[in-house]
Amino acid sequence: MSDSIVNRIQRRRGDLFAEACPSRSVLEHVTSRWGSLVLILLRDGTKRFSEIRREIGGVSEKMLAQTLQALEGDGFLTRKVYPTVPPRVEYTLTPLGHDVSEHVLVLALWVEKNLGEVMKRRESHAASRKN
Amino acid sequence: MSDSIVNRIQRRRGDLFAEACPSRSVLEHVTSRWGSLVLILLRDGTKRFSEIRREIGGVSEKMLAQTLQALEGDGFLTRKVYPTVPPRVEYTLTPLGHDVSEHVLVLALWVEKNLGEVMKRRESHAASRKN
DNA sequence: CTCCAAAACTTACCTTTAGTAAGTACGTAC
């Protein structure tokens, strides 16, 4: 059972250009609006729910919970609950999560660094549309 | 006017963790469901609308047009119209677009390569929730 | 000569997802 047909299929590479390939949902989780920021943030180490919420400007509790569940489901992070009152839940990147987050970080840094350049082009593009 | 306050602010790095920072919309454009695939596809060279549509499984014309407009507006690609009948419109990466697309590609390749690993974890996570 | 196909969109409509705000449980501090 450790080498079933299902296993072998799943070991095959994904193809993002194929409509039904599940790799698309994985990419969506890691590049989603809040998913990418969570992955980057957790590179600093374990953090609890409320910490993450405070550090990511503009996330709602609902979306953060949803995002964390998706990333946990894909095995990018682990969730540890301490049954105290008030509750305490800690999130930590797995090795797999640490691995993707590095690529997400590189992309994010590129965007931050090149924001000025992009904004210039946005303006000249908007201006050219007014003619 | 080439060094106004606005210019100087815009040359500053973006901050993705700040709620109102426009870098967020840039990252969203390049990592959007169809945006990332378009950027990767155009690394092969100039392509026309219908070619892109055919090569990306599942895009609708509406979403593709919208995606291309966003990427053009940010200066990641150029649009060239040939006023023939039927119309012919070609899309080409700019140097800036080629630059981001590289990072998007690395991330996409990681996801494709590690799909099997992620799917395994999805299943064991789903199983653990059933208890 | 008429009808259809093709390309790159746009528009109207419907569905799914995201966002907002309020609710919950429980113990501790004031």
Add this chain to the structure above:
DNA sequence: GTACGTACTTACTAAAGGTAAGTTTTGGAG
């Protein structure tokens, strides 16, 4: 005893995404 903090979930609304059909013009099939 009233309010507070944590980590959520739920109900509702707003926004985004998806589907399907319409548009324009002309070369080619029949």
